[in-house]
Amino acid sequence: ETGVTQSPTHLIKTRGQQVTLRCSSQSGHNTVSWYQQALGQGPQFIFQYYREEENGRGNFPPRFSGLQFPNYSSELNVNALELDDSALYLCASSLDGTPLHFGNGTRLTVT
Amino acid sequence: QKEVEQNSGPLSVPEGAIASLNCTYSDRGSQSFFWYRQYSGKSPELIMSIYSNGDKEDGRFTAQLNKASQYVSLLIRDSQPSDSATYLCAVTSYDKVIFGPGTSLSVIP
Numbered sequence: 001e002t003g004v005t006q007s008p009t010h011l012i013k014t015r016g017q018q019v020t021l022r023c024s025s026q027s028g029h030n031t032v033s034w035y036q037q038a039l040g041q042g043p044q045f046i047f048q049y050y051r052e053e054e055n056g057r058g059n060f061p062p063r064f065s066g067l068q069f070p071n072y073s074s075e076l077n078v079n080a081l082e083l084d085d086s087a088l089y090l091c092a093s094s095l096d097g098t099p100l101h102f103g104n105g106t107r108l109t110v111t
Numbered sequence: 112q113k114e115v116e117q118n119s120g121p122l123s124v125p126e127g128a129i130a131s132l133n134c135t136y137s138d139r140g141s142q143s144f145f146w147y148r149q150y151s152g153k154s155p156e157l158i159m160s161i162y163s164n165g166d167k168e169d170g171r172f173t174a175q176l177n178k179a180s181q182y183v184s185l186l187i188r189d190s191q192p193s194d195s196a197t198y199l200c201a202v203t204s205y206d207k208v209i210f211g212p213g214t215s216l217s218v219i220p
Binding site: 033035041042043044045048055056058088090092097098099100101102103104105 | 115143145153154155156157160199201203205206207208209210211212213
């Protein structure tokens with residue numbers, strides 16, 4: 001059974017740039033959720049995709065967008081990066097929503 | 112009011128003692144409850160899930176749920192230094208999973 005994989009592991013971007021993070025869900029899972037975790041805080045829900053449709057969104061601006069593909073892999077796109085976007089971005093997959101199984105995360109640094 | 116609240120800690124217990132971690136949540140409609148462990152620099156790892164009132168035991172871990180009080184707890188018996196981590200409480204709310212801020216646990220040898 002293949003677990004959740006995320007790429008890249010680390011990323012450094014400049015303020016104002018755009019970034020795309022990728023996630024391959026665990027085999028058999030149909031739901032992908034994305035979280036942002038700042039240092040010392042709990043994961044904050046960004047959005048969730050179920051069978052290629054967004055079916056839940058947290059309190060994040062529209063410059064955070066995503067996609068889920070027919071093979072249930074997913075992308076998180078962030079436009080116009082800000083310094084506060086520096087965080088660990090976590091992708092989690094599940095069958096129908098819970099429980100969540102996390103990938104290793106992408107550490108994004110915005111300078 | 113925050114949706115999921117936890118004591119931030121740090122919580123320090125001696126090796127072999129019982130560690131008690133607490134969590135409260137605001138959505139009375141929540142149906143599923145989870146405890147995740149997160150080591151520094153790593154991603155969260157599911158250790159317990161609980162769906163009905165009462166206790167659920169798995170090895171050294173016991174999760175307790177009281178929906179009337181909107182309260183979830185995690186007990187770790189015979190705490191080991193390897194249990195030192197941040198413990199995240201997570202609750203389903205409107206078809207999404209919401210996390211608390213986490214409680215840092217340190218087990219002292």
